[in-house]
Amino acid sequence: MITAHELGHALGFCHKNPRAYHSLLAPNTVDMPSSGRPTKRDRKNYHALWG
Numbered sequence: 001m002i003t004a005h006e007l008g009h010a011l012g013f014c015h016k017n018p019r020a021y022h023s024l025l026a027p028n029t030v031d032m033p034s035s036g037r038p039t040k041r042d043r044k045n046y047h048a049l050w051g
């Protein structure tokens with residue numbers, strides 16, 4: 001989960017507000033998906049930035 005979060009930063013993503021939506025890029029581990037997998041919104045953000 002932490003590795004995926006840090007990889008998200010390496011890919012250019014900032015922290016996301018956990019009150020706005022569920023994301024691996026939440027600033028605190030308690031708000032990250034326990035699966036360590038990107039959420040639907042993370043995938044949407046990824047494609048918006050990287051195609």
Ligand SMILES: [Zn+2]
Pocket residue numbers: 005009015026027
């Ligand atoms: Zn972070």
